[in-house]
Amino acid sequence: MPQGRVTVVPEDGLTTRQRRNRSLLVVHTGEMKGKSTAAFGLALRGWNQGWSIGVFQFVKSAKWKVGEEAAFRALGRLHEQTGEGGPVEWHKMGHGWSWIRKEGGEDDHALQAGNGWAEIRRRIENQVHEVYVLDEFTYPIKWGWVDVREVVDVLAAREGRQHVIITGRDAAPELIEAADLVMETTKIKHPMDAGQKGQRGIEW
Numbered sequence: 001m002p003q004g005r006v007t008v009v010p011e012d013g014l015t016t017r018q019r020r021n022r023s024l025l026v027v028h029t030g031e032m033k034g035k036s037t038a039a040f041g042l043a044l045r046g047w048n049q050g051w052s053i054g055v056f057q058f059v060k061s062a063k064w065k066v067g068e069e070a071a072f073r074a075l076g077r078l079h080e081q082t083g084e085g086g087p088v089e090w091h092k093m094g095h096g097w098s099w100i101r102k103e104g105g106e107d108d109h110a111l112q113a114g115n116g117w118a119e120i121r122r123r124i125e126n127q128v129h130e131v132y133v134l135d136e137f138t139y140p141i142k143w144g145w146v147d148v149r150e151v152v153d154v155l156a157a158r159e160g161r162q163h164v165i166i167t168g169r170d171a172a173p174e175l176i177e178a179a180d181l182v183m184e185t186t187k188i189k190h191p192m193d194a195g196q197k198g199q200r201g202i203e204w
Contacts, residue, residue, distance in 0.1 A: 023162050025155055025178060029138060029171035030185035033203075038183065039133050039165040040068045046163065047075055047085045051130035055090045056120055058113065059136035059168070066204045086130070091116075113140035117151070127160040138168030141175070148172045 012019070026042065028035035043053050055072065069090050076088030093116035117140070123129060140146045152174050155164055166175065176182050198204070 021161070023158065023160070023164075024180045026163070026165040026181045026183075027138075027171050027175055027179040028165065028167040028183045028185070029169060029176075030183070031169060032185035032187040033190070034185050035167040035183075036068070036133075036135050039135065039167050040072070042163075042165055043072070043131050043133050046131035047072075047079075047088065049086070051086045051161075052128065053086055053088045053131045053133070054120075054123065054129035055088075055133045055135065056116065056137075057090075057092045057135040058116060059139055067201070089129070091119075110140075110143075110145040113143075113145040116140075117146045121154050124154060124158050124162060124164075127158075127162060130161050130163065132162065132164045134164065134166045136168045137166045138171045138175070141172050142168075142170050148174045151175070152178045 010019075014022070026039075028038055040055075043055065047053050053072065055069075072088050072090055075085055076090075079085045079087050093112065120132065120134065124132070137146075141148045141151065156178060158164070166179075171182075192198075
């Protein structure tokens with residue numbers, strides 16, 4: 001798509017303006033870091049447009065303080081105080097299912113994941129946000145805790161302007177097929193290959 005020019009104009013009955021402004025389903029998958037970072041970058045652009053932002057983290061530990069959360073919460077406060085940008089909500093779903101499993105067994109985690117998805121579905125059906133970041137959402141789908149067919153059906157039926165960004169490794173084929181934009185991160189080099197652990201300001 002050189003210089004922003006499309007290569008194909010579909011016969012869908014939409015005007016250029018309608019097609020340009022339709023809601024997108026975006027999937028960031030792959031083995032390398034940067035999937036969530038890219039999703040939050042898109043959310044920042046949405047915030048700048050005055051859109052309502054809803055972030056739902058499915059795997060990160062509820063105790064882990066990440067820089068993006070602090071920044072978005074600050075932006076939410078700025079919106080409340082000045083009206084600049086858009087409103088922000090940030091939710092951590094459960095207790096961090098992939099890295100910290102301190103409470104309950106798999107059935108408990110599956111129930112929490114299902115409840116988290118049910119809340120997101122309710123919001124989508126009520127058009128609560130204009131940008132949804134479902135961070136690490138591919139994992140509860142992969143583990144069978146959330147039905148991918150239901151997710152695809154709900155997202156396909158969403159109304160209004162509701163952009164949805166899903167991140168995580170091993171995205172389901174059904175999700176990739178339904179998406180408008182799919183990005184796969186591929187590792188070429190990583191500091192961990194040289195024995196360096198994650199560092200403040202880079203990983204969190």
